[in-house]
Amino acid sequence: MKRSTILVLAVVLCFVGLTTLAYASDPIHWGYEGDIGPDKWGDLSPDFAACSTGVEQSPIDIPADATVNPADIQFNYQPSNLTVVNNGHTIQANYDEGSSITVDGVTYNLLQFHFHEHSEHTLSGQPGAMEVHFVHRNDDGKLAVVGAMMNVGAENQTLAPVWANMPAEEGDPVAVEGATVNADEILPADRSYYRYAGSLTTPPCSEGVIWLVMTAPIEISEEQLATFQQIHTNNFRSVQPLNDRHFLLSAEMDSAPAEMEAAMTETAPVAAADAPATLPQSGGVTGPGSTDLWFGAAGLVMVIGSLALRRRIITHQDN
């Protein structure tokens, strides 16, 4: 009996292992309303725990008396070919390599920019019609996001190539032949900004993100707003408690004590819509955990084992 029992056990373990592995590779589904909305993100996965337990979360309300930094971020932006994606949560333009910002003497490469409707940050409690986020990452994996409010006003020509090519449905990135986009022209002319330590505004809500929010808004027309709303609407997270944080002056960061600099270079886990374009977006990065890998590996070992055993049984019977 033993052999047949072992064979059955092997097949069962195998099945469990492989299905667990397959299941784990599926992204966790999240959204902006109902059971998968922002209030529930922290419950959807242990990987999303920071969404509910984090104490330095984004976005936040920026009060009228918040510290303003002068225009001391170095923008080294080049035009990029236009690659646009509807990832199910937002419209995102993936940026060609070679554009960066320098903050505190550290270079952060521009990966992508994307949009929220309405804005995520608020100014003295007031939201903008939309908000654009330019997501950057340094060589250590730390993220710096430049945000700008988008108010309704004049038509925005610099965004026209993106608006003309927004995929209506969720799908893979689309490289638009012959179209380019220039992040430097999208940003407001006035580059003064608010700075604070925050998080991704989408699951897994990882903290350790440098937030640089422009004091000046950019404009889009009523028609441009309506065009975006036909694809995504209310894709924003509400403002989070400031807690013990305060608004930072970059000049002070330059002369910060050693332990403060060490804290600043902490590496943020990388994922989700506020995260690099090179990583899966929908549902963030929820790769298989160690348990899943163990089951998967055990399953594969059992497959091989059961095949060998079966071969021995057949051989035995043949004899």
Ligand SMILES: [Zn+2]
């Ligand atoms: Zn964002």
